[in-house]
Amino acid sequence: MRLITKSDRGSRRIAAVGMYDGVHRGHRFLIDYLRLEARSRGLIPSVVTFSRHPLSLVRPLGTPPLLSSLEERVVSLGEAGADDVVLLSFNDSLRHMTAAEFLGMLRSRFGIEALVLGFNNRFGHDLVTGIEAYKEIGRKAGVEVIAAPEYRGEGSPVSSSAIRHALAEGKTAEASVMLGKPFALRGTVSKGHQIGRTLGFPTANIVPVEQEILIPKAGAYAATVLTPDGRKRPAMVNIGYRPTVSDSTDPTGPSHILTIEAHIFDYTGYLYDEEVVVEFHHYIRPERRFASTEKLREQLKTDAEKAKKLLNS
DSSP: OEEEOSOOOSSOEEEEEOOOTTOOHHHHHHHHHHHHHHHHHTOEEEEEEESSOTHHHHOGGGOOOBSSOHHHHHHHHHHHTOSEEEEEOOOHHHHTOOHHHHHHHHHHHHOEEEEEEOTTOOOTTTTOOSHHHHHHHHHHHTOEEEEOOOOOSTTOSOOHHHHHHHHHTTOHHHHHHHHTSOEEEEEEEEOOOOHHHHTTOOOEEEEESOTTBOOOOSEEEEEEEEOTTSOEEEEEEEEEESOSBOOTTOTTOSOSOEEEEEEETTOOOOOTTOEEEEEEEEEEEEOOOBSSHHHHHHHHHHHHHHHHHHHHO
């Protein structure tokens, strides 16, 4: 896979345009179809994507949290079958292009001769509607516009927004089906308050590498953690706001800082400042506060037993 960040007319390409956040089953279906059309035309299957979510410029307060970082997205697009990934900077110039101007730019700058239009996909500041209208604009710009079929496979209907909604509700299994894999979060291990260690459940306090990445619903999860040695290890993960235990001497009440803490089963390695990847498999329970550390310890034992059973099954 080649990443293209500036004009490149050295190849004849067919492309599909989108944000591709999460590179879910629907995206991969579209890229499979793109490859079929590429083969029949002797063109290079390519995707055109953006360095940031378009809403971050158009409507910043409405920008959704992302399912994958830019680096993860590019790698996943290559794994899904894109030979070339054209990365565009979404700026005011691009934002105000009409559909005709956008297609003309793709043709003149990147040698894109055909464009596969995904189901319900639209582009252009002039808000063109209907595949026939896009085909006519494409004919004038010298770009063949091809309508892709709708994905109707496992987990359909699939969209990045539907996956975000599922994760926000703790429906990790549902999100995994739509993604075609467990939702993963990459982070660096930092030193926490070490309360878990005093309870017999030492945890790795994980700070997400990318601040724009979605954090699932607060609560306890059965998960796996990819440690620096390359092994995926079973774990239970708690997402929540400190303190977990009620403290009548603390007038400020619960913290507004969300923490992600992973207890990796049967692991004693040193992880501070190391990067790990957490995969969320099962939602166990919502976040709770406990009247005492003993109550918390009892709950952690129950969570650990349940997490192990879920992961073993």
